[in-house]
Amino acid sequence: MFTNNPFAALFDVLPANTMQIYLILMVLAVIAGTLFDMVHKGSAEYFFINWRKSKSKASQPISAGKMVSIAVKTGVVDVLASGEFCNMRRRIAHLLTMYGFLLYVGTTAAMVFGYPTLATPTPAILPQLWWLGGLMICAGGYWFWFFIRVDVAAEGGSPWRLMRADLFVLSLVISATLGLLWAYLQAVSNVAATALFGLYIIATTVLFGSVVWSKFAHMFFKPAAAFEKRISRANGTAENLPTQTRDDPEQQKKHSMELLRDAPMDMGLGIKREAPRHY
Amino acid sequence: MPTFVHMTRCDGCGHCVDICPSDIMHIDKTYRRAYNIEPSMCWECYSCVKACPQNAIDVRGYADFAPLGHSVRVQRDEQKGTIAWRIKFRNGTEKNFLSPITTKPCGTAIPKLADVPGPSKEMRDSQLLYSEPNFLRMDDGGLHTLKSNGLKMTKGVVY
Numbered sequence: 001m002f003t004n005n006p007f008a009a010l011f012d013v014l015p016a017n018t019m020q021i022y023l024i025l026m027v028l029a030v031i032a033g034t035l036f037d038m039v040h041k042g043s044a045e046y047f048f049i050n051w052r053k054s055k056s057k058a059s060q061p062i063s064a065g066k067m068v069s070i071a072v073k074t075g076v077v078d079v080l081a082s083g084e085f086c087n088m089r090r091r092i093a094h095l096l097t098m099y100g101f102l103l104y105v106g107t108t109a110a111m112v113f114g115y116p117t118l119a120t121p122t123p124a125i126l127p128q129l130w131w132l133g134g135l136m137i138c139a140g141g142y143w144f145w146f147f148i149r150v151d152v153a154a155e156g157g158s159p160w161r162l163m164r165a166d167l168f169v170l171s172l173v174i175s176a177t178l179g180l181l182w183a184y185l186q187a188v189s190n191v192a193a194t195a196l197f198g199l200y201i202i203a204t205t206v207l208f209g210s211v212v213w214s215k216f217a218h219m220f221f222k223p224a225a226a227f228e229k230r231i232s233r234a235n236g237t238a239e240n241l242p243t244q245t246r247d248d249p250e251q252q253k254k255h256s257m258e259l260l261r262d263a264p265m266d267m268g269l270g271i272k273r274e275a276p277r278h279y
Numbered sequence: 280m281p282t283f284v285h286m287t288r289c290d291g292c293g294h295c296v297d298i299c300p301s302d303i304m305h306i307d308k309t310y311r312r313a314y315n316i317e318p319s320m321c322w323e324c325y326s327c328v329k330a331c332p333q334n335a336i337d338v339r340g341y342a343d344f345a346p347l348g349h350s351v352r353v354q355r356d357e358q359k360g361t362i363a364w365r366i367k368f369r370n371g372t373e374k375n376f377l378s379p380i381t382t383k384p385c386g387t388a389i390p391k392l393a394d395v396p397g398p399s400k401e402m403r404d405s406q407l408l409y410s411e412p413n414f415l416r417m418d419d420g421g422l423h424t425l426k427s428n429g430l431k432m433t434k435g436v437v438y
Contacts, residue, residue: 086332087292151306154293156434165311215310225287240350241334242363244377251377260360260379267360270385271330276297279434 001187002131005111005122009186010197016116022201023112026208033211034220040212043221051228059236070230078226093144097172098219100136103129104176134180141173156279168214171207178203280340281318282327288335289313295327295336329355329362345369357385 007019038044062070077083082098085091107130115122149166151157162170178200185193211217232239244251246265251257282304284295289312295304296313303317304327313336315321328336338351347369354363357380364376402408403417412418425432 084333085290090290090292150291150293150296150311154296155306163308163311165307165309221287229288239334240352240365240367242352242354242365242375242377244363244365244375245356246359246361246377254377256376256378257361259382263360263379263382264384266358266384267381268358268385268387270357270381271294271298272332272357273386276293278297 001184002128003124004187005115005127006130006183006186007108007111008115008118008120008122011117013194016112019112019116023109026204029208030211030216033209034217037212037217047224047228051231054228054232054235054237054239057237060234062231062235066234067231070234071227074223074227074230078230079223084222084226090144090148093140093148096136096140097144098140100133100138100140100176101172103133104137104179105133107133131180131183134176137176138173138180141169141176145169145173154276154279164213165215167210168207168216171203171210171214175200175203175207280323280338281321282315282323282325282336282338283318284313284315285335285337286310286312286314288333289331290333290335292332294330294332298326298330300324300326325353328353355380357381360385 010019082091082094085094107126111122111126111130114120115126145166146159147153149157149159151161151163152159178196182193182196182200185196207216229239233243236243246252246257246260252261286307291306291311291313293306293313296306298304301317301320301322303315303320304313305316306312307314313327323338325338328338334352334354339345340349348367349369350365350367352365354365356362360379360381362378362380364374366374366376368374398408398411403412416422421427
């Protein structure tokens with residue numbers, strides 16, 4: 001089961017180029033949806049207005065080399081390691097879902113385009129990574145859905161309550177779950193596999209086709225927002241946030257900080273000691 | 280001059296929802312991010328602004344009556360034990376403040392109020408406390424609570 005390409009087994013029912021065209025259409029749907037979203041919300045326009053304002057108020061201009069190094073740091077810390085999350089549970093759930101999604105989509109494309117029929121034997125690693133990606137999506141997705149979602153965790157909302165904000169996560173976990181179930185039923189030659197494949201395609205189409213209404217496009221916008229945040233810290237504007245900290249020896253000597261002169265640098269957690277669940 | 284959330288910075292952690300004393304910071308159903316559901320009831324206590332770990336919340340006068348560009352932003356760092364303010368006036372003047380918020384590590388030196396003796400008869404009859412026994416029901420079974428009245432809080436938030 002874990003070493004068989006589930007898509008190749010479909011070739012007698014579904015021609016290989018039909019599956020390939022479907023994948024291309026899904027990619028185009030994501031691109032079109034993201035572009036429409038950007039135009040409709042004016043995200044790119046506001047981003048660049050903000051960028052120009054920050055540049056004009058900068059007290060420390062940033063060289064091209066520094067900008068490249070900030071871009072690399074954003075890529076490594078904020079994108080690859082989801083560093084913007086302050087809460088470790090949310091961060092881990094996001095990493096599971098993100099890397100699961102990348103594995104799942106990557107291996108699906110590799111199998112559908114590279115090894116579309118049983119005539120071309122698929123290397124065992126691809127279906128294994130496909131299963132791993134799907135299971136990671138389910139692990140991170142369901143954990144988030146039932147325990148971490150803020151309307152459930154901080155407001156006591158029912159985990160079964162659905163709202164538009166749930167469209168992306170729900171369609172993603174349902175698509176992954178149905179995909180894995182279909183692959184399992186197909187491997188054991190169960191008659192329900194065909195029906196499940198139909199549901200899987202519907203869920204996947206909803207996932208990729210609802211970019212305009214869901215939060216799918218955040219995966220493109222968030223890296224830009226994280227980069228802009230780092231740039232504003234580096235150029236002195238810091239989004240008008242204070243930049244003075246206790247780490248600076250000059251600040252430690254000030255009269256206002258007298259009471260902390262002999263105190264440890266780590267004062268422990270105060271309001272953050274408990275999770276925000278006091279509803 | 281109510282609070283507002285920069286939704287691109289908010290990551291939906293719920294700290295502002297938890298801390299708002301007026302119960303007006305809630306989660307938007309379309310984006311699952313925080314927003315102020317009743318700006319007219321906000322008294323700008325800055326609890327949500329200080330609690331937000333992403334500094335996604337700001338307080339600013341509406342642009343029609345405060346158009347010249349002002350900014351009051353705060354960064355509360357409880358692990359360092361400090362609070363920092365950066366205030367920009369409309370004429371461009373900028374002021375920065377850095378102050379302690381605690382002098383002992385958080386969670387230590389919590390007073391054991393249960394061990395402190397209650398007010399003596401003399402203190403209860405004094406000018407300051409003479410009405411407290413009546414209002415606090417000190418001789419009538421204590422403060423009214425939900426439990427003492429056989430009521431139960433409905434879990435969750437409805438708005």
